[in-house]
Amino acid sequence: MLSKLLKQHTGPLTADLVLEPGHFGLGKVPKRLIPASTVTSICGYCATGCQLKLHLDEHGRAINLTPQAGYPVNLGMACPKGWQALDPLDSPDRATTPLLRNEAGEKVPVGWAEAMEAFVTRFKDIKEKHGRESVAFLSTGQIPFEEMAFLGCLFKFGMGFIHGDANTRQCMATAATAYKQSFGFDAPPYSYADFEESDVIVLVGSNLCIAHPILWQRVMRNQRNPKIIVIDPRATETAQAATQHVNLKPKGDLALLYALAHCIVRDGRTDAESIRRTEGYDDFVAFLLDYSPAAVSDRTGLSVEEIEALARTVSEPGKRVSWWWTMGVNQSYEGVRAAQAMINLALITGNIGKPGTGANSITGQCNAMGSRLFSNTTSMVGGHEFAYEDHREKVATGLGIPLENIPSDSSLAYDQILAAAEEGKIKGLWIVATNPFHSWIDSGRLAAMREKLEFIVVQDMFHTTESALAADLVLPSAAWGEKDGCFINSERRIGTLKKVREAPGVALSDFRIFRLIARAWGCDELFGQWTDPEAAFRLLRDLTKDRPCDITGLEGYEMIDRLGGAQWPYPAANPPVDQERRLFEDGNYYTPSGKAKLLFSPPAELPENTDSAYPFMLLTGRGTSSQWHTQSRTAKSDILRKLYPQDAYIEIHPADAARLRLKENDMVTVRSRRGEMQASVYIAPTVQPGQLFLPMHYPEVNRLTHSSFDPHSRQPNYKACAVALAKS
Template sequence: MPQLPSIVTKLLKQHSGPLTADLVLEPGQFGLGKVPKRLKPAFTTTSICGYCATGCQLKLHLDEEGRAINLSPQAGYPVNLGMACPKGWQALDPLDSADRATVPLLRDPDGKMVPVSWAEALETFTTRMKAIKEQHGRDAVAFLSTGQIPFEEMSLLGCLFKFGMGFLHGDANTRQCMATAVTAYKQSFGFDAPPYTYADFEESDVLVFIGSNLCIAHPILWQRVMRNKRNPKIIVIDPRATETAQAATQHIALKPKGDLALLYALAHCIIRDGRTDAESIARTEGFEELAAFLQDYSPAAVAERTGMSVEEIEALAHTVSEPGKRVSWWWTMGVNQSYEGVRTAQAMINLALITGNIGKPGTGANSITGQCNAMGSRLFSNTTSLTGGHEFAYAEHREKVAAGLGIPVESIPSEASMAYDQILAAAEEGKIKGLWIIATNPFHSWIDSGRLEALREKLEFLVVQDMYHSTESARAADLVLPAAGWGEKDGCFINSERRIGTLKKVRQAPGIALSDFRILRLIANAWGCGEMFAKWTDPEAAFRLLRDLTKDRPCDITGIEGYEMIDRMGGIQWPFPADRGEDRPAPGEERRLFSDGIYYTPSGKAKLLFSPPAELPEDTDSAYPYLLLTGRGTSSQWHTQSRTGKSDILRKLYPQEAYIEVNPADAARLGLKEHDPVQVSSRRGEMQAFVYLAPTVKPGQLFLPMHYPEVNRLTHPSFDPHSRQPNYKACAVALKKVRPHG
């Protein structure tokens, strides 16, 4: 094939990550004026999918200009094993949407959004944010970030905002999905450390899913369950007969939010009958206190609260503690998005610890993460924790980070940021005057979202940095900064099983949109603190800085050389320290934590934590007689649909208008038929939806998919006291038929 120097030059400019062997270079030829000896008509590279935290690797097929034109699942990757869900197959579609933000937009005095240059956008950003800081102080500006961008960008944002710009308050929308799991693990294990690997789906004898519709939310992980050759018992604990519940061995249709009481009753039975693991208990603290506490949680004591019989509870307790059986506990948003999610997660952790089901194949108390880089956010975003798995409160941690980044230690605050809900409450009270939203959409996704309209009036300056100008949040902004999306930049994600994988730039962002990394560097220079981030020249340079910061932390990844090594190894799970000696995992190897029985607490022992179950923050009554449940609608929908809604194919796979699942008995009593329009009302707002008759929901309960923008006008603003995570899953509503006009 003839050499194509112009094509290669353009490709190398567009693509800063390594290609596969389809592009062959002779030694020493990767330099100015050098071209590949041989270039195939089509080439490929790989990238981790940018939707959920399963972390599937996709094979991207590029044209001769280096632009991705198609994709397929990567067969040999240890996560997805050649599979992809509908979102993954259509991952390129959202990049071509007509509503992409292609140029900065600034609201003029007449309220109209008008295009401006990057120079004007940066000047406006810095001038107005500095004015707010000068007039109202450091605490008057905050940012709300995401679990959707690479952790190199997340960390640069947090470091710029707190160390360079001198502000304090910032949180990520990981608070909406994973804060409960983070807090539960930190308190119990001493560090935010999901202990499992995906192989455990295939190696369990008993898998218990609580508040997890795995078939819909994480379909590739459900396929991993289906690969289990041990003839496992699959138990789903969920008020609704979800797709996962229908496919399971056993569905326990628990009363809404009866999960914590049930878990306590199971532990009560197991301890009462002596079906515990003495060796594992010896590596815990608080067992005697837990045993005493559980005396009040016999099956009879919790039967009414759970909706289960004593016999059903006793039978389940035997199933999850049978000697010699590998038992794993799994949870997602049905637990996390709760007013008592931390204690519920810890009740599963307690069960794993007292039965010895941790640190071994097919075991664990395992949170399944929501967003593609929520784990990266947890370790590197510099929001609730100091970047690299450190804590703001510890002087030695601040000194280590300052030395590693080459910044003055006094620039690192010792105080913790306000949490997401506290930031929004402060804005509502007029204390937060400037708000910067990056790659998230709280005007749709936040609980009791109608309050954000009033909050907006209190803000002096709202900046939204996003790949679309059409999101609910972007439409409310004073300034929109156009950002590149997945497929248009490089970096790393970390998935649910702690596996680091790379994403690649395979498209140019449209117009003059830039990667978040480049936008942040421009802001640093405009602010006057660019020199502080001189070493952050590109995402891989940032990766190496952050990698070195993790030394001697539980998430130590100092043994990773760079992006090429991550690709070559099939992703790398943390920890991966440089001093591993001969203990080097093979490419694609899957590793779990705590096989040595040593945890990250000061004593090296896990903590057994508990407290009494709380009452529902909002129960039903005569005015609002139905309990509303929310969750994922289909595997083709994602969060606020700002991306999945751009795919013609995905839009055909789910209803375009909001629908509500109603039990046929309730529908008959209200005179409702399939597809009837109804009004759903709570004490906070109302919406319209179409009836879907569903015996999968119990009488007195309703279900709405979370993806439609009106849904969060209904949800209740209550929060877990430990994690500050919102309770999206249960609130009281009324339902009535909408009468046609005339």
């Protein structure tokens, strides 16, 4: 699309070339405007963390954008969502004024004063009647970490509540938990440069071409002629482009990873020095005796020969092997152990802390890493723990908060908050920049839960999301491009986002909304230092001192921009000099012993298997690179809507379609034990017989999914449930 556009332009591609607003990709010729000023900003979609150059008119308003050539993440590239990032800002369904449900059940416009009175009166009344555990918030990985931290600190330290979680629980809790347990801290060890330095790249449950297309381009820049191995039940776009597709059964990943370790240990293809930097190796070796290729062949759907060959490939002496995973692993009932099985493989073969190696989680949302460190939900701001007295004292001192305001108990997880609401224990819910009435697993349950809640507040840029429609009070918030702050991407790189236009109507940044709430609640004196996002950044920066995520060496936003983003750690005492860095190069980890832990447990059975009534296994995942989550933003772009099917479709294997006498584009009913939906048939051998695939973005999909969770991370199992299929 870009190449076609540029061929129509005969002049030089200079820095002041901008594209005519709103027409990228539709055959319009680039238009040279009066030389415009520019600012840079990190994209607000996924956690790749691309930097965009925003082109401003003479009034300082963004009129278009181009990817930033020199930024070490995207190197001048952007995916379709990034190119169209400004489109949703002008959507006619923007929330422009607070909306409050009246006695007749209608939401009517009100001013901020009335909105704040309703917010405070209703939540204080619930707290007085039912206690401090009766109200919860659900937040996001989509807002800057300064705003996330303000929300968590305000809610817990100022308003005096306990329970809050972020929708990072839906995408990255598994990786965070796996790293914390294995390494002693939530620490993705890699740099994107490792994509270009590997000899063997193993992608597990990761459709990189679609979900993170810029990272796939980093793979394509690799000059080492790498073997690219995709382990996935479905022949995804990435699997089709790879060197090898390992076509395993759904949720056969953990058994397969144990079998690979079995072969590597059995054949002595291990790294003794790396193993010396681990705990639990002897127990791990004993555990692996039960996971020979023959023992797992049926569970994985792979032959003994296939497993043996793969084991040799991922442990070849002298080769740099990197393991990468995303939602196909994370969104699982045993995702933590699967992630740790890859960590174990990296540790026992010495593939960690070196160029082109690592056990590397690829993050979903733009600021999920920031949420993990600063949301103040199940862990405390700055990578601290609520349970540790010295951590509470440090945070209290750093923020100027009375120690008695900081609870020692952490929050319920996302699913536990919603379960408590279903049981009537939680009476009030504050939803910030996320859409659980669409995205939560087995979403039909939320309609019943809604009846149990006395008051729901939704703070969002749109008043039309499924969650906003269910709200009693809608607070209109500014979007990406309308506020300042920082995101942290998958490789731990902190980057800044910039305000390049005003929010519509009386909508405010989430940061300013939190300031209003603090004043209305009567706790604003606790947050006097939180004057603006950069002031909050400095408070949070100082809290990280002596933590693995120490960023005390970063003076402020200007320095971050000047550095081309900054990977943590960036301590003041010993600031790094390299722009791209990996962790554990010295073999030291963040555990008390300084050694990594080898963690494992037997694979569990599928929470819901197929049977005669529900004979198909349903898989879900990303549909196209132009779709994002619940489509609350991508659906607002005329261009992005042209790049994906408007209505839900389901992939079915040709043999199954023939058996059911289904033709392309036939309408079918997909039914699980929880709900049903309509979809059109797409016949393709991308799925195996007996399996179906639905893109996750359509609101009906999560009526089908199964409420099962990883016991360690509490992350939902979106990826496998039993369904039936019938022609409509």
